[in-house]
Structure formats: structure tokens, C-alpha cells
Amino acid sequence: MEQTAPFIGSRPAAEQRHWGEWIIEKLIQVAGLSTIVIIGLIFFFLLREGLPAFFEVPLRTLLGGRWYPIENLFGLWPLLVGSLLVTAGAILIAVPLGLITAIYMGEIAPRWQREILKPLIEMLAGIPSIVLGFLGWVVLAPLIQQAGASTGLTAFTGSIILAYMSLPTIISSSEDALSAVPTEYRDGALAIGATQWQTIWRVVVPAARSGIVIAIMLGIGRAIGETMAVLMVTGNAANVPALGLGMFFQPVRTMTATIAAEMGEVANGSVHYHTLFAIGILLFVITFAINSLAGRLVGTQGKRRRSSQL
Amino acid sequence: MSNKIEVRNFSFFYGSFQALHDLNLDIQANQITALIGPSGCGKSTFLRSLNRMNDAIPGAHAKGEALLDGKNIYAPDVDVAELRQRIGMVFQRPNPFPQSVYDNVAFGPRVLGKPKKGDLDQLVTESLQNAALWEEVKDRLRDSALELNPGQQQRLCIARAIAIKPEVILMDEPCSALDPVATLSVEDLMRRLAETYTIVIVTHNMQQAARASHYTGFFWLGKLVEFNRTNELFGRPKDPLTESYISGRRG
Ligand SMILES: Nc1ncnc2c1ncn2[C@@H]1O[C@H](COP(=O)(O)OP(=O)(O)O)[C@@H](O)[C@H]1O
Ligand SMILES: [Mg+2]
Numbered sequence: 040m041e042q043t044a045p046f047i048g049s050r051p052a053a054e055q056r057h058w059g060e061w062i063i064e065k066l067i068q069v070a071g072l073s074t075i076v077i078i079g080l081i082f083f084f085l086l087r088e089g090l091p092a093f094f095e096v097p098l099r100t101l102l103g104g105r106w107y108p109i110e111n112l113f114g115l116w117p118l119l120v121g122s123l124l125v126t127a128g129a130i131l132i133a134v135p136l137g138l139i140t141a142i143y144m145g146e147i148a149p150r151w152q153r154e155i156l157k158p159l160i161e162m163l164a165g166i167p168s169i170v171l172g173f174l175g176w177v178v179l180a181p182l183i184q185q186a187g188a189s190t191g192l193t194a195f196t197g198s199i200i201l202a203y204m205s206l207p208t209i210i211s212s213s214e215d216a217l218s219a220v221p222t223e224y225r226d227g228a229l230a231i232g233a234t235q236w237q238t239i240w241r242v243v244v245p246a247a248r249s250g251i252v253i254a255i256m257l258g259i260g261r262a263i264g265e266t267m268a269v270l271m272v273t274g275n276a277a278n279v280p281a282l283g284l285g286m287f288f289q290p291v292r293t294m295t296a297t298i299a300a301e302m303g304e305v306a307n308g309s310v311h312y313h314t315l316f317a318i319g320i321l322l323f324v325i326t327f328a329i330n331s332l333a334g335r336l337v338g339t340q341g342k343r344r345r346s347s348q349l
Numbered sequence: 350m351s352n353k354i355e356v357r358n359f360s361f362f363y364g365s366f367q368a369l370h371d372l373n374l375d376i377q378a379n380q381i382t383a384l385i386g387p388s389g390c391g392k393s394t395f396l397r398s399l400n401r402m403n404d405a406i407p408g409a410h411a412k413g414e415a416l417l418d419g420k421n422i423y424a425p426d427v428d429v430a431e432l433r434q435r436i437g438m439v440f441q442r443p444n445p446f447p448q449s450v451y452d453n454v455a456f457g458p459r460v461l462g463k464p465k466k467g468d469l470d471q472l473v474t475e476s477l478q479n480a481a482l483w484e485e486v487k488d489r490l491r492d493s494a495l496e497l498n499p500g501q502q503q504r505l506c507i508a509r510a511i512a513i514k515p516e517v518i519l520m521d522e523p524c525s526a527l528d529p530v531a532t533l534s535v536e537d538l539m540r541r542l543a544e545t546y547t548i549v550i551v552t553h554n555m556q557q558a559a560r561a562s563h564y565t566g567f568f569w570l571g572k573l574v575e576f577n578r579t580n581e582l583f584g585r586p587k588d589p590l591t592e593s594y595i596s597g598r599r600g
Contacts, residue, residue, distance in 0.1 A: 223444035230402055231510050232434030233460045241456065246447050 085323065089316030096314060106277035106292075108301070113314045115321065117277040121194065121291035122322075124280070125269060128198025128287055129205060129262045134255055136202070137209030138244075141254075144210070145217040146239050164207030172268030175200040180272060188288040192274030195287040200268050205258035212257055216250020217243060249336070256333035263326060270296035294318045353378040353517060353547040354399065355416040361391075361398050364408035367571065368394045371413070374566055374576045376517075381539055381548045383558035383579065386568030386594070392551040395568070396519050399549070400436040401429050417517070434461065437515035441522040443502035445494035445509070450477075450486050453494045453505055457513035472512055479545075480508035481538045500531025507538065511546070518542065520550040524557065536561045555595055559583050567591045 093101070096113045103114035144156050179199060180191030188195075220243050228238040244251070274290025277297070298315050305312040354376040361369035368391045376382050384392045394403065401422065403409045415422045422432060434457075445453050454473045458464045464472065473490075477483040482504040486497070494505055503523055510518055520539075524532040539548055539561055552558050558565050559579060566576040567588075575582060575591045586592040 221444075223440065223442060224446055226402065226440060227444040227446065227506065227509075228456065228460075230400065230433060230438035230440070231457050231460075231513060231515070232430050232432075232437070233456075234430045237460050241460070242446050 085316060085319055088313060089318075089320040090313075092310065092313035092317035095310045101314075101317075104279045106297075108305075108311045108314075111310065113310070115294075115314075115318065117279045118292060118294045118297050118318065119321070120279050121273070121277070122263070122293040122295070124194040124286060124291055125197040125201060125273060125293055126259065126263050128195055129201035130255075130259060132198060132202035133205045133209055133258055133262070137206050137254070137258065138213055138251065140206070141210045141213035141217060142239060142244070145214045146243065147235070160207050160210050163203070164211075168204055168265055168268045169271075171200050171204060172271035175268065175272040183288070190274055190290055192272055192290050193288045194273055194280070194291040197269045197273040197291075197293070198287070200272055201262040201265055204265060204268065205262045208261055209254050209258035212254030213247070213251045216247040216254060219250065220246045252336050253333065256329065256336075259329065260326070263329070264295065264322070266293075266295040266299045269293050270299055275300065294322050351378045352376065353418065354549075355419075356414070357416070358413035359398075359415055360412040361394055361403070362408075362410050362412070363394075363406065369398070370572045372573045374573060376547060376549060377564065378547050379543055379545070380563040381543050381550060381561060382564040382566065383562035384549065384551045384566045384568060385553070385555055385558050386574075388553065390568040391571040392568050393521050394571075396438075396521050396549060396551050399517075399519060400433045400438055402433075402438065404429060434513055435515055436517040436519060437510040437513065438519040439503070439506050439510055439521070439523050442526050443499055443506050445497070445502050445505050447493065447495055449491050450494050450497070450505060451490040454508050454512050456509060461513060476508040476512040477505075479511055479542070480504045481534060481541075482508055498531075500527050500534065503527060503531070503535060504538065507535075507542075511542070515546065517547045517549065520548065522551050522553060525553070532557070555583075567594065569594070 092113070096111075100111075100113055101115055103112070104116050105112040105114045106117050140156075140160075144153055148156065175196055176192075180196055182191070183193060183196055184191035224242050224246055225238055228242045229235070233241070270293075273293065273296065275292045275296060276290035277292040278289065280286035280289040280291065298318055301311070302315055305315065352375040356372050356374050356376070359369065359372040360367060372395065384395065386392055397403045398411055399415060399422065411423050417432070417435065421427075422436075446456065448456075451473055454476050455464075455469055458469060458472055474483065477486060482501060485501060486492075486505075489496075494502065497505060503526070507518075507523075524535050527535065536557065539550065542548060543563075550558075550562065562579045564576070565579045565582045567574045567582065567590075569590055575586060575588045577587070582591065583595055586595060
């Protein structure tokens with residue numbers, strides 16, 4: 040408020056305050072509205088560039104299993120499967136590992152270990168994803184190839200990298216959720232003869248459930264939109280792997296990696312170009328669905344908790 | 350009349366701070382023993398040391414003996430979880446788990462093993478009946494325990510504690526968060542439970558001790574000043590400190 044004073048000079052104090060308030064109010068309004076407008080524009084642009092693909096490419100081709108842009112084959116199926124495989128693998132690795140680590144840190148580890156672990160995990164969160172991708176390429180891929188896969192660049196390699204990318208989020212958010220559980224619950228279980236594990240597993244974790252669900256969703260959110268690291272380590276083959284455990288050990292290509300890799304070379308306005316944007320729409324829809332599902336889950340649990348406090 | 354717990358030269362320390370000084374008392378089986386005394390005199394410390402709930406506090410340690418049926422609670426070969434299955438505890442603030450009424454009571458039996466569904470139903474019903482809560486919750490077994498009122502929650506915690514059929518129940522000011530009506534119903538319940546269990550209750554409410562207990566111990570600054578039958582202790586206190594405390598001149 041002081042800063043606006045020189046411009047207004049001799050006006051009475053009350054009016055100055057009035058003006059200052061008006062300016063701030065308008066600034067906030069403009070900032071807020073511009074965010075909405077920009078999001079709207081992004082969405083509009085995405086639709087404008089992506090929707091034509093659905094008319095230019097026959098639906099049969101879009102739903103088909105072959106992604107060969109040179110031959111005008113734009114099957115999205117392999118890319119979708121690639122993304123799902125990599126993300127599902129990441130979730131299967133990150134959720135149990137993250138939850139167990141959070142439980143260890145929050146409930147079992149002595150104080151001094153906690154004080155070492157916490158900053159370490161924050162540091163893991165600070166590693167740029169491209170560095171993780173690089174490590175995946177140089178260290179992890181050769182290991183996986185040695186273990187018997189035909190190549191080291193597989194869906195599984197991508198899953199591990201993505202899992203480690205989402206672990207810090209999952210760990211620290213779940214640990215927050217666990218530490219928010221009142222000590223009284225633990226005491227209540229211990230005092231009638233439950234062991235520490237039984238207490239954690241049957242009382243503390245269920246009581247922290249909604250927070251843990253949020254933590255997992257946040258972690259998945261980070262994994263599904265990740266591009267570059269995945270591009271580096273998944274082998275970039277737009278195949279639909281045969282069903283079975285082996286599909287994790289074949290090269291795949293995700294939706295995000297496809298856009299990142301091919302955007303630079305397409306002709307503006309071509310069918311290929313429109314299809315890449317259509318992939319963007321698909322990603323948007325999936326992410327939106329996950330977010331609203333998470334919101335729904337958390338929302339109902341919050342409501343339940345509120346009503347039970349009455 | 351037999352001694353369920355015998356406390357011999359028992360002291361308790363939080364690090365270098367001595368919270369309990371050389372206690373000696375016998376807790377009789379199937380009787381209600383009340384512990385009274387001003388705030389901070391060590392009642393909770395004593396109660397919690399009987400089922401080793403203080404074990405987790407860094408630096409806390411005990412000296413002397415507390416014998417449950419002749420066996421030292423602090424002997425190195427004692428399994429603490431097993432000990433607590435024999436000596437259960439109910440806390441000052443009702444602390445039902447954020448689960449259903451049924452699951453709260455079934456918690457202990459499930460922890461102990463894998464009871465059959467029919468047996469478990471039976472056990473939950475019995476425990477709720479013995480805790481004088483059955484009539485109020487029999488149609489709400491699947492509702493969250495947090496939806497019960499505080500008096501019901503405390504009786505639920507008692508039901509949860511008796512579902513594993515302990516021998517001793519420790520209660521740390523179980524009525525202090527309850528209104529007078531709920532308090533009387535918990536006291537009533539205690540008297541009936543004493544037929545089956547040995548009960549030790551901490552209370553800062555002297556009327557409650559006088560009303561509801563058979564034996565009373567008076568604590569002062571970590572020492573047990575006087576321990577006697579309740580009517581003796583309140584009727585003819587031997588120690589002048591006890592007398593002035595129960596007549597309300599101190600504390
Ligand atoms: N966890 C603890 N660490 C250190 N001192 C404690 C702890 N708990 C209680 N004390 C101390 O022990 C003494 C007895 O406390 P407490 O047993 O809670 O008394 P009461 O239940 O009679 O009010 C008090 O001086 C208290 O400050
Ligand atoms: Mg106390």
C-alpha cells in the first residue's frame with residue numbers, strides 16, 4: 040500500500056487506501072482470469088490441432104496395432120499399451136516399496152536413521168529426471184540385458200526409472216499421513232497385546248488410508264506425464280508386446296515419448312502432426328480421469344471423516 | 350483373597366528423574382483397587398509400568414519387582430505382547446480405532462489368532478454385553494465407532510479390552526472425559542467386571558474412589574503414602590497427609 044502512495048500524491052489517506060485496494064483487487068482478478076483464459080486457449084489449441092486426426096485417419100487405423108507414420112499407419116494402440124505397461128510396472132514397484140519405506144521411516148526407524156533418511160529422500164526428489172534416464176541407460180539397461188532380456192531398453196527399465204522418480208513423492212506424502220495418525224490409536228492397540236507390526240498393519244495404516252491414496256495418486260501423476268527419461272530407456276519400439284509377463288521385458292514406446300521424439304520432424308498441419316496432437320488429447324483425458332478419480336476417493340473419505348467427528 | 354500383583358521395592362525412572370520411589374503393595378484378585386493423589390504424583394506412571402507401556406519411552410527403566418501371579422513382569426524372558434494380553438489397559442481419553450464398532454471389539458481376538466466367524470460374532474456380542482453397551486449398539490455394529498458418544502466410546506474401549514479375556518484391567522482416569530451419567534454407568538460396569546477381572550483404576554475423583562473401589566492407594570510425590578481397604582483409608586486415615594488430602598485441604 041505504501042508503494043502506491045507516491046503516485047497518488049496529495050489525496051486523503053482514506054481515498055489512497057481505497058485506490059490501493061482497487062488496484063490490488065484488479066491485479067488479482069486479471070491474474071486469475073488470465074490463467075483461466077490461457078488454460079482455455081491451450082485446450083482449444085489442443086482440440087483444434089488434434090481433432091482433425093479423427094477425421095483424416097480411419098478409425099480402424101487409429102485403433103489398430105501399427106504405428107508407421109511413413110506408411111500413413113497411425114495406430115495408437117501400441118503407444119497406449121506402452122504407456123500403460125510402463126506406468127503399471129512403475130506403480131507395482133513404487134507403491135509397495137514407497138509404503139514400506141514410509142512405514143519404516145515413520146514407525147520403526149530410530150530417530151538418527153530418520154534424520155539421515157529424510158534428507159536423502161528429498162535429494163532423490165531433486166535429481167533431474169534426465170539424469171535418472173541417463174543412469175537407466177548406462178547402468179540399468181546393461182544389467183537387464185545381462186539378466187536375459189534381448190535388449191536392456193525395455194518397458195521394465197522404464198518402470199524402474201519412473202518408480203524411482205515417483206518414490207520420493209509417495210514416501211514423503213505417506214509418511215506425513217502416517218505421522219498424522221494419533222498416538223492414542225497405537226497405544227490402544229499395544230495396550231491390549233498387539234505387537235508393533237500388528238499395530239502398524241491393522242490400525243495405523245488403515246487410519247492413514249486416505250492420505251496414502253493421495254500419496255500414491257500424486258506419485259502416479261508424476262510418472263504418467265514423464266517423457267524424456269522414458270524416451271531414453273524404453274527402446275522406442277511401437278510394438279504391441281504379446282500378453283504375458285514377458286511383455287515387460289520388450290522395448291515399447293509410450294505416448295509421451297512419441298510426441299517428444301517425432302514433433303520435431305513433422306510437417307506443420309500434416310496428418311502425422313494432427314495425430315501427435317490427438318495423442319496429446321488422449322493423455323489429457325487419461326490424466327484428467329485419474330485426477331478426478333483421486334479427487335472422488337479423497338472427497339468421500341474426507342466427508343466420512345468429517346461426519347464421524349460430529 | 351489372593352494377591353494378583355505383588356509390588357516389591359518398585360522404583361521407576363525417566364532417565365535420571367525418579368518418578369516412583371520404592372513402592373510396596375499387593376493388588377488383590379477380583380477387587381477394584383483405586384489409586385488417588387494429586388496430579389503429577391506418579392499414578393499413571395505406576396499404572397503404565399504394570400503392563401510395560403512405558404517401555405517405549407527412551408531412558409525409562411524400572412527397579413525392584415512387580416510380580417504377576419508370582420512372576421516378575423520385568424523378567425527378561427517376558428513377552429511384552431503376551432503380558433499385555435493378560436494385563437489390558439483403558440485410557441483417559443476414549444480411543445476407539447477409526448473402524449466399525451464390530452471391528453474395534455474384534456481387534457484383539459483377530460490379533461491373537463484367526464477366530465471362526467461364528468465364534469467371533471459370539472465373542473463380540475458377549476464383550477459388548479459385558480461392557481453394558483450391547484443394547485445401544487446392536488443395530489450399529491457396522492457404523493464407525495467414532496460416531497458413538499464419548500460414554501459409549503469408553504465402554505467400547507472396555508469391550509475391546511475384555512474381548513481377549515485379560516486377567517487384569519488397568520484404567521487410567523477412565524471417566525474424566527465423561528459426563529456424570531456416563532461416569533456412573535462406567536462405575537457400575539466396573540463393579541460387575543470385578544467379578545471376573547482384577548481392576549486397577551487411577552482417579553483424581555475421591556468420591557469415585559470411595560464409591561467404587563475395595564482398596565485405595567494414596568500417592569504423593571512418587572511415594573505410596575498409604576494403602577488400605579477403601580473404607581479404612583477414607584474412614585480412619587493413618588497418615589496426616591492422607592487425612593488432609595481426602596478432606597480436601599491439599600491437592
Ligand atoms: N514420558 C515422561 N518423561 C519424563 N517424565 C515424565 C514422563 N511422564 C511423566 N513424567 C513425570 O513423572 C511424574 C509423574 O507423572 P504421572 O505418572 O503422569 O503423574 P499422574 O498420573 O499422577 O498425574 C511427573 O513429574 C511427570 O512430569
Ligand atoms: Mg495421569
